[in-house]
Amino acid sequence: MTARPTIARIWRGRVERRRADEYEVYLNEVGITPLIEKAMGVQSLREDRDNESEFITISYWESVEAMSRFTGGDPTRIHHLPRDKEFLIELPERVQILNIRTAHGNTAGDVI
Numbered sequence: 001m002t003a004r005p006t007i008a009r010i011w012r013g014r015v016e017r018r019r020a021d022e023y024e025v026y027l028n029e030v031g032i033t034p035l036i037e038k039a040m041g042v043q044s045l046r047e048d049r050d051n052e053s054e055f056i057t058i059s060y061w062e063s064v065e066a067m068s069r070f071t072g073g074d075p076t077r078i079h080h081l082p083r084d085k086e087f088l089i090e091l092p093e094r095v096q097i098l099n100i101r102t103a104h105g106n107t108a109g110d111v112i
Contacts, residue, residue, distance in 0.1 A: 004103075005040045005060035009067055009075065010096040013055050014089045020046070020053035023087045027055060030081050035059050038070045052089060064097070 015023045024046060036042050041060040046053055061067045067075035078092055085091065 003040070003062050005062060006100055007061040007064060007067060008096075008098045008100055009039075009059045009061060010098065011057045011078075011092065013084070013087075013092055014052050015055070015087050016089065017048060017051050017053050019087060020048060023053075023055070026083060026087065027057075027081070030083075032057065035070075060100075067097070 028044065032042060032044055035057070039059040039061060043056075043058040045056040045058070047056075059067075061070075064075060071077065071079060076095060076097060078095060080091055
């Protein structure tokens with residue numbers, strides 16, 4: 001039986017709308033690609049507004065311990081990317097870690 005994720009880790013960041021495309025490329029190369037190699041599943045979302053764009057990354061994990069191995073310690077601690085100060089309107093102070101209670105359909109590839 002294939003292991004299923006029990007934890008979703010959610011990160012949010014906002015950038016000026018005029019730099020959203022540039023940040024998206026950077027985020028995918030430097031942030032998402034390494035995450036894909038470690039997490040059970042990853043979703044990257046973007047909402048464009050008039051003056052800003054919000055990026056949300058949801059990663060799915062087998063356990064809090066698995067997240068800890070990836071982050072090198074406390075999985076709730078933010079690990080800013082090297083250029084986040086340049087792009088983000090404000091540096092996020094936290095991530096959300098949620099227990100997955102119910103999942104149906106193809107919400108994160110084949111992992112849920």
